[in-house]
Structures are given as C-alpha cells and as structure tokens.
Amino acid sequence: MNTVFSNDADAGRSSAAPLLFGAAVIVLMISAAYHFLHVQELAGSLCYELDSSRFLLTGRLPYYDFYFDENPAVLWMRAPTIWIAQMISFLPLGSGAVIAPAPLGLASFVFTTLLQLLSFCFTARMVSVCKLNQFGAAVFGALLLGWAVFMLATGFTDGCLQHIFVSLIAPYVVLKCLLACGLSVGPGWRVGAAIAAGFGAALDPFFVVSLLVVESIELIAGRKPGLEAFALPLSVVVTVLSFATLNPAALRELNDWILAVKYLSMRLDQIEYFGLTSVPDRREQFYLLTALIVPASALVRRLPVLRPPAVLALCGLGIYLTEQQGLSSDVLLMMWGSTLGLFVLFQYFVYSSGRTFLRRIYMLAAELRGTPCVSERFRSYAQELILPVMAFFVCSFIASSFLEQRQSAEDALQPTSDLDTECYHPATFLSEPATFELGDKALILCGHKVPAYPVYTESGRQACGYFTNFEPLSVLRSAKEHRIADEEIGKPKGWLDDTYQKLWTRLEESIASEKPAFLLVSSGPFDAEFTKRNTLTRLKKLYVRKNDTNYFSSQCGPSEYNGWNYRYATYVLRGPSAQTPRQ
Amino acid sequence: MQRLMRPTEGADLFPGSNCLSAEQAHSNFRMSVEEEADGSFEGIPLNGPGPIIFFVVCLLCSLTFVAAGFKYWLIHCMLIGSDQALYVSMAQLFLEGRVPYVDMFDNNPPMAIYLQIPPVVLAQLAHLPLPEGFSLYVCFLNLLGTLLIYYFAWKARRIGALLPICLSGAAYAYFTMNQRLDFGQREHIYCLLYMPFLVLRYLRWRGARPALWSSLLCGILAGLGIAMKPYFLLISCAPEMVFWWRHRTWRPFLAPEVSAAVAVVAVYIVHFFFLPRSELQGFFGFIVPIYKEGYEYYVTSMLYNMGGFWRGEFYWLIVVSALALALSRFGSLAPALCTFSFMSALVFVFAGQVWSYHMVPVRLANSMAFCVELVILAAIVARKVCAGVAEERKVQVYSAWLVRCSTVAVFLCAGYYAYDFWNFIVADENVDTYPLSNLGYKGSCPATDLEPFVESCLAASTPSDTVLFISSAMAPGYPLMVQTGRRPGSRFIHAMMLPIFAFIDARTDITELQKQRFRQDKKKVLNWYADDIKRFKPALIYIQNVPIKSILEEEKFIENSMRDYRQVDNKDEYSIFKRR
8 A cells, every 4th residue: 555654665764763662672771771660659649549459359339448549440450550569578368468659559560560671562553564654664763762852751640540541542542644645454453452442441430531532633623433432332341341340338338429529620710820830830731731632633634643642642741630639640631742752743744844854954065065975875864864863863852851850859858847847748747767667657637638648658658547538528619619519510519528527537537446657637627527526625635736747849759749738637546555655 | 606616616616596496506415425535625605595594693692792892892992911912002102113123132033023003093092991992993903804804704605614614703803802801912813814814814715806905905904913932833734734735736825815924924024124224123133032941931831831720721721622633525615724723732831821812712712613614514514314305305304494494593603692791891881980080081991900009000190201110021111101191100011021031041951151141231221220210210119029129139229229219108018119
C-alpha cells in the first residue's frame, strides 16, 4: 500500500528511524536508572492505592471495611506490587504488616518499569512490522522517543494510576495512529492492543470515557472502527466484573454514600484551592497542550498521526478538571498526549522545513567557496541525522531541567510553637523512635488524600480505623456550606446532615477504639468541628497536645500541597501514667 | 462576483458554486467525496433558492439578537461594568486635557482609553448618560461586525462557505446579546472588532477577493482591537498560522486587510514616540515595573481558575477542539476558531486569575467554532442519508435537505433564544425604577442598576465636586463616578498599587535594594494622594476598609493628609469621609 507514510519502494530505507528508536531506548534506560535512584519518592495517590490494596489482600473489603473512592480494579492492579514488596521484605504474602517505604517503592518501580517496557516493546514491534517509508518511520520513531521522554519526565509520579493507564493504552493509541495514516496492521496486534487498552481503561470510569472519545473522534474523522474497537466493551466488562468481586454490604456502602460524595467532590467549587500555592502549579502542561493543539488543528489533515494523542491529551485535561484533586499525578495523561504529539510535530518540521533549510545553507556555503564543503555522502548523511540528533538532545535537556525543578522539593513540618524550633520532615517526625514505637497507628485529619499520603507510607505507619482519607468529611461540610439540596444529588431530605453525622461518629469511634499514637488535626474546619462536637475535651483525657505544626512543601515534591491552610494541631497519646506524653 | 474568485481557482476548487450546472455540481460532489482522503473537501454543494432563504433567515435572526441587545441596554441605560466605566471615565478626562499616567493612572496601555472616546463624544453630543452612550457604542460595534460577517457570507456563497459563516455570524450576534458583566470589556471589544477580520481571512486564504472597502474596514477595526493589549497580537496570529500551514503560501499576507491592520498597529506604536516624556515615564518607568514585580498578588491556583467557575467553558473548549481535529479535513474555519480559542485560554491560564473577561474570547470562539462544526456534522449526516439516492440526483437532494434542515433549525433555535430573552427583558421592566431627573437626564432606569453609594454621593456633593475612592477594586467607585457624573479627586483612578507594594515588600525572592525602590514608590504614591486631596478638594472620600485602610493607617495618612475630613459613615466595607 502506498500512502504518505508507507511506500513499498521506500520501505526500510530510513536512516533517522533507527537513530530515533535507539535514542528512545537510551532515554528509557536513563528513565529506569533515574527512577531507581529515586525509588523512595512515592506520590500520595500511589501510596493511598498501595495501602488500600494491602488492606484488600488481608481480607478487608473496600468501601465496607475501609474507605476507598476509586474503582476496585485499581486494588487488584496494585496487588502484584504488594506481593513483590512483601517478597522483598521477607514478609509472608497476604500479611497485614506495614511494608517499609523502601521495598514498597522498589516493588512499585519494578512493576511499573516492567509494564512499560512490555508495552514499549510490543508497540515498537508493531510499528516495525508495518511497511513504513522513510518519513513514516521517522514520525513513528519520534512518537516512541516522545513516549520514552515522558517516562523520564514523570518524576515522582512514576507508577501513578494515569501512568499505568498510559502504559496500557499506548499500544492502542499507536495502533490508532498507524490506522489513521492509512496503514494496515495485523489482527494479532489489534487484539493485543485492545486487550491492554480494555484493562487499562477499566481502572477508572474516566478512562473508559477517554477511550470512547478517541473512538468517536476517529469515527467522525472517517475511520471506521476495526477489531481493536472491542477495547471499549472489554473495559466496561472488566469494570463490571471488578465490582462483582465485592460483597453486597460493600456495594451498599458504595451506593448509599460513597458515590454521592465522590460526585459532590467533583461538582463543588473547591474554595480551598484558591491560593496560588494551594495546588501544584502545572500551568506548563496547558502551555504544552496549546503548543500541540494550535499546529495540530492545521496539520492533522496532512499528519493524521497527531489526532489520537492530541485527543487523548484533551481528555487528560478534561479528567484533570473533573477530578478536582489538583495533583501532579492527574496531569499525566495530558502530559503524555502532548509529549507524543509535540515530538511528532518536531519531526515533521524537521522533515518539511529543517532539511530544506540545511540544504540551502549547504548550497550557499558551497557557492561561496566555489567547491562543495564536504563529500556528497557525508552531506546526505548529516542532512538526515543532524536534526533528529538535535531533537534528542534538546528534548532530553528540557526533560532533565524539568525533572530537576520538580524534584527539588522542600517538604517539612514546621513547629509553630516556641517549644521547638526544629523543622521536621513529616515522615521523620512520625518515625521518630523517641516519640513513637514501630507499629503505632497514626491519624492525619485533613480534607484531602495528601499530605496524609504519602506521610503514612514514608513513615511506615498505618492509618487507623475506617478512614484512609478524610475527603468525604470535607466534601460533605463543603456541600452544606454551598447549601446543596439533598434532592439535587438524588438523595432523600436530610441525607447530607445524617451522613455527615454518621461519618463523624464513625471517626470518633475509630479513635476511641484504636487509640492511634499520634493525631494531626488540620486547623480550620476539622479543628472547629472537633471543638464543636466536644471531641477535643474527650480526647484530652487520652491525648496531650504537643505543639502546632505548619506543614509545607514547595508544590512540586512527592507531598505537593503547600500550606497556609495546612496548619496542624499535634496530639500524642498519653503514656501509661496518663499524665505525660510517651517519650 | 467575478472579483470574488481568482481566475485560476475555478469551480472545481469550490464545489459550492450555485451557478454550476447539475452535471458540474455532481462531478464536483463526486470529486469532493473522493478527495476526502487527502482532505481537500472544503465546500458544501448548494443549489437553488434554498441558500438564499437560509441566508435571509440567519441574517434576520442575527439582527433580532442585535436588536434585543439594543432594547436591553436602552432599558438599562445606567448599567455599566466597573472596568468599562473606568475607561469611559478616563476617556472623558482625556478629552478634558488630562494626560494618561501623569494626571490619571491605570495599568493598561492607552488604546483602552482611546477606544472609549467615541461613546463619550456620542453621549455629550446627544446628551445621554455616559453608560448609555457606551452601551449603544458596543451594540453598534456588534451590529457592524454582524453585518460585515453576513456581507462576507453573501460573498462566500459561491465557494460553498455560506452555511458555516452564516451560523458563526448568528453565534457572534447571540453571544453579545447575552453579555452583562463583560459587556464592553476590552476582550469583548477586541472580539467584536476582530471576528469579522477572521472570517474575511478565512475567505481570503480560500482565494476570495472581497471589495477593497470591506477589507480595509475589517483591517482597521482588527488593528484597533489588537492594539489594545499586547497579547491580543499573539491570539490573532494563531488563526493565521493555521491558514498558512494548510495553504503554504505567503501571498494572502499581502492582502489589504492585513496591511490595514498592520498599519494601525504600526501607527499606534509610532505614536508612543510622540507622547509627552512624562507620560512615557509614568507608564514604562513607574506603572510597568510595579505591576511586573507585584503581578503575582492577583494570581490564584490553576485548578481554582480552570476547574471552578469556568469548568464548563473548558469542557466546551475540549469538545470543540476534539471536533476540530476530527473535522479538520472539511475546512479551516473551525480549526482557526479553535486555535483562537485555545490561545485565548492560554492567556487566561497564564494570567492566573479567575477574572471573567479573560474568558470572553474563549467563549465567543467556542460558540462560533461549534456552529461551524455542527454544519459540517450535519453535512456528513445528510450525505450518509442520501447514500441510497440515485447518483445523478444525489447532489440536489443532499444540498436541498441540508439547507432546509439548517434553515428550520436556525429559525427554531433563534426563535427560542429571542423569546427567552424577550421574557427576560419584560421581567426586568417590572422592577423598581429610579428617575434619571436626579442625574440630569430624562426618563428612568431600574434602581438596581445604580451603585448603592449613588444616593449618598449625590446628596453630599454637587456636579462640580470631585469624589475620591481609595480602593484596591474598581467597584464601587466605578461605575459610581460615571453614573453620578462626578470627576475623580486624584490622579489615581484606583489604589490597586497599595496592596501590591505590600506584597512586593513581603516577597523573599527579591533583593533589599529592589524593595527599597518600591518603598520609595509607595511613598511617592501616598504623597501624590495627599497633594491631590489638597488640589482637588474632593467632597467625599471613600476608603476601602480591607486592605487599604490599614495600609493608610500604617503610614498615618488619614491623620496627616485628611485633616479636613471627618468620617460620616462606615458602609459596605467602606469608610466614608466628608469634607468639613
């Protein structure tokens, strides 16, 4: 078949493509080495899922025995990581013991790296069996290089849900790119890509929607769905099956309030995100997306390979806006789509303009000197390779500077009382042997998953009771403040108040029964509610207030959130004498 | 009509020609379908009287929208947004001889002031309240833009672009009808001035050659709009990039409308060389450094800005962009509008505030792009439906159904919107009214359109008095000053600088030497305020309680510079001082 990307006569005559592929492999290795060196830096959302998966493996039911606000398929997907971590830690499989952060990080690294390597090899092989001409091979080489650079640029969000999704859906997207270019791909590749994409999309309902959007846009663009389209029904089936593994009590919890609270959390304007530093400033991702969409809108007619990654990047933006978490791990899909698209664009510009430009310069130089500057063979070779090489170095430089910026995070607990002036890293504080004993439980009460996670994981401590994060309480309070009517969320009158009371009671019971060694209560609404419900007075019999701490980080690091609104009251469980703190 | 098309680009390039024979049209349609693979299918084949009826229906609907806007703003003759009122007031002061950035300070380049001169002149000539003059001016710009777009649509009917341009024209008129808070904001005026230019450029890149007067007019209007803010140039370049990438020729850049726009911008830039030195020093030497260092004072988080109030618009942008990527091969108007929208969104995200007027270009371009995409989707569906029709009749049946359905759809939608808006206006007529005779004009206006301080201001000052608002926000000082016809009692139209100074002083990433410079600037500002109070003797001074009052108290400004004033009230977060 002869297309812009495929030409039987030209097939295999590419010099830039092997170089680009080689560069992708090098970047992949650098990426793996980099992540290995930072194996202990785990993102909050990843720690939350790993901890929840560990609970599941010890027989606790999500939604019923512990709070969880994602698809249960995520817990099963995380299970191999837990098993690997337990093997590394010499713990029996399925043990409920807390896993130290180092083996957990290493396990997550192993799982993620293996998954993305498999996916990358599958995709690279699929591309290589297509009869691509010089231009096509260079474009798809750039696509793979973009993917490798993305892996490097994920930084501490390596292994987060969107990253896993990206690794699973990548063969499907590249397949769509090949098909959009009019190339034919064998049914085996299509089925393989569709299965991976189906399982990947099943991890989150928004991923299913993304898959649907990609299929729809391709259909509107005139590409009829092929064998690979079964990824969509497969993702729905896997999602349904993952819920089917739960027992009715867990499903009842889910249906009674968790879904409604999740919906509310996405619907409400989050006023606590007002301050510039209240969420990571990821505006650069939107700039990258714009840099892709503006030329892609014009060039997609000539370069249909841009369409699937660009659409997926747009879906990523939609997910970021809908999830309302503001975490760096929520922009990965957008980042991936943008990186792929931009690398393809770069390669296109190199071919369409760069080579012409170089040739003209060469000819001008030759004219001025009267003789050719270099041999014809070298000229031709340099013309083919110089720009891809430049692209590789420029992009790697950008990615490494980007990483450096993201990893240079400041992250500490700053005691604000006069008693102590030392700054603590939160995990260090929690793991301080003088203050706490190994195996103690802790409770960090704040309105989001972070910074409670990754602090629990980093300190090797365990969240006590039902709540692994207190987002539901914060969301319900916010709903009451916004005067949301119960009917608006399809619930009977008084549901919001009742649920709010029920959850607080559950929290108080957890504290009373499990007596966590350490309590960090976020100032503002949580502190106020504690006071209002007289919980503090009762807790004072059990706990002593050590000092106030102001948690802060410089937005970029694993713990992300900064904190004018993250000032905490620190409570420590009294010792046996019940008079002094245990230290 | 021959002027519209280059002789080299015949009907085969433009299958929409309604002067073609059925055979020609049929062969073009076949070619269009075949060429889809490489994306050269741009026009939609239209034949018979249907397109003319469609054009008339769209035009009438759009004029109804424009008329509804006129009606609304005539009822609300004192209603005006705060920023808009500020620039109208500055234009008035400018005409009275005050020099920008010397006798009146703001942080925007002067074009924002110059463009408000026509409504001030109109209001003075017709003895209208300034807000009414301003509203009529913006409505007129809307009417002018709408007529220009329909003029181009009419001219474009032979190149198959009638449907998308008519519908985008309807979206353009409808958008302005629905504006309240951002009606007449700089971004809104920019869009009103620029959009006809974008439509013209689309046609130009497709080879059309409309009349010279229309090109020059569009170019001048666009140039005026672009000159208002530097980043408007960036936004305006995005569609041109799309057109260039698709057509790969430089010739359309030499078109008269581009020359006119460039000339306007060039004249505007050159005019800076002729401005008084003090004015340039005031803007570039005083205003710009302060806002450059203190800009982050206004910046809020990305998620709050994008995912809060404007989440719906961003979803809309995603849908429009995804569709533009899918439908790109059917034409360049939707991608051009989509890139305009995306670049505007980029500015919104970069600016880092949730201010609604930054989203005006995004919202307008989204609406227009979506209309264009709807037409293309309808065309695809129509062609699928006609798949079973005999080959020789396919074009006629297809185009006839497409036009009929589009006409009915436009009529129904526009009818519904106009009816809805009419009910809104009627409901507005029943509210309490305020007699304008108190302000020296005839008639009345809804009482809610006036700022709460208007009554107290009128009672405590005469038209010849000045009034001073020391506030970090434009409102309620503006629109009050414009509504009451009072003049500001200081060169500082607002006091946004004062909290910015405090912000700069608290920054840890700049040197003490730099901070020293801004501390001196702050002293200078406070001294100027004191001098102005002595010079203009404002009858009333309104001081914003938070954060301005505490800043002034820190510097003992009220004690030292306002000895002739006593506090008479504390209302709505403002301390009101009256001259003894």
